[in-house]
Amino acid sequence: MKVPEGPEIRRAADRIERSLAGSVMQDVRLTMPRLRRFRSRLLGARVTGVDTHGKAMLTRFDNGLTLYSHNQLYGRWYITRRDTLPNTGRSLRVALHGRTHSAWLYSATEVEILTDEQLGEHPFLRKLGPDILDSTLQPADIRMRLESQRFQRRTLAALYLDQAFLAGVGNYLRSEILFAARLHPGVRANDLDRRERQRLARATLTVSRRAYVLGGVTVTPKLMQSLKRAGQRYGQYRHWVFARHGEPCRRCTAVVQRRLVAGRAVFVCPACQPPACRS
DNA sequence: TCTTTATGGTGAG
DNA sequence: TCACCCTAAAGAT
Numbered sequence: 001m002k003v004p005e006g007p008e009i010r011r012a013a014d015r016i017e018r019s020l021a022g023s024v025m026q027d028v029r030l031t032m033p034r035l036r037r038f039r040s041r042l043l044g045a046r047v048t049g050v051d052t053h054g055k056a057m058l059t060r061f062d063n064g065l066t067l068y069s070h071n072q073l074y075g076r077w078y079i080t081r082r083d084t085l086p087n088t089g090r091s092l093r094v095a096l097h098g099r100t101h102s103a104w105l106y107s108a109t110e111v112e113i114l115t116d117e118q119l120g121e122h123p124f125l126r127k128l129g130p131d132i133l134d135s136t137l138q139p140a141d142i143r144m145r146l147e148s149q150r151f152q153r154r155t156l157a158a159l160y161l162d163q164a165f166l167a168g169v170g171n172y173l174r175s176e177i178l179f180a181a182r183l184h185p186g187v188r189a190n191d192l193d194r195r196e197r198q199r200l201a202r203a204t205l206t207v208s209r210r211a212y213v214l215g216g217v218t219v220t221p222k223l224m225q226s227l228k229r230a231g232q233r234y235g236q237y238r239h240w241v242f243a244r245h246g247e248p249c250r251r252c253t254a255v256v257q258r259r260l261v262a263g264r265a266v267f268v269c270p271a272c273q274p275p276a277c278r279s
Numbered sequence: 280t281c282t283t284t285a286t287g288g289t290g291a292g
Numbered sequence: 293t294c295a296c297c298c299t300a301a302a303g304a305t
Binding site: 174 | 285286287288289
């Protein structure tokens with residue numbers, strides 16, 4: 001797992017929760033100059049939980065403060081037994097030391113410590129759409145968003161990277177969700193018929209939740225098993241189409257294509273996801 | 280060993 | 293649309 005999307009961030013949050021929730025901060029390190037003044041306020045505070053909204057992580061403390069972090073491309077959390085410094089050449093941003101474990105955040109640039117009020121006004125958080133991993137999110141919610149005035153004129157390629165549409169989808173999930181829904185990235189939301197919207201809404205939830213459960217794997221568990229048995233390694237069996245350009249589609253054997261849309265790569269099976277032939 | 284590329288997001292032009 | 297933040301791995305030499 002390299003660059004994180006929603007599922008990877010949620011899994012990191014789970015690990016931090018398991019090792020630090022309920023724990024009093026016995027030591028804290030904040031290396032970014034603008035955050036140093038918060039050290040004394042976090043010392044002795046208790047971690048109450050770790051929330052995520054899309055790719056944003058919110059580590060909550062019982063004194064009303066929240067550590068907001070966004071890993072962007074390079075940020076990474078390491079969880080260790082207390083005071084076991086991770087062996088990495090990266091630059092440390094935050095270290096939270098509980099009684100038995102430590103959580104270390106490296107390389108991230110987006111780190112803030114905020115009150116609830118500041119959290120409510122946060123420019124990035126406030127524009128986020130619903131979290132794809134929110135267990136209350138239903139296919140109908142996604143269908144309604146696809147039909148809404150706000151989003152219907154845009155292409156699926158654009159919508160599925162826009163965190164205001166759905167928070168937590170990134171570039172690999174975009175390709176994988178659209179493949180699972182058998183829809184071409186160039187199609188506009190308002191070109192979809194009712195069945196296609198339903199298919200897309202379902203695929204969005206299925207693929208995202210599977211990536212969370214299986215640690216970044218978007219193929220079905222069954223396919224994953226058979227690919228593993230065939231000797232494929234993690235990097236080779238994870239996805240249907242993402243980063244598989246030039247290779248045969250796992251469903252129909254047509255050659256997977258890579259195309260750039262607004263500077264970002266989208267991967268498509270030309271047979272399973274035919275371009276829109278609608279006016 | 281060097282160069283390129285990447286799963287994110289912002290801000291300038 | 294592009295440069296940029298910062299990093300690791302893959303690809304080229």
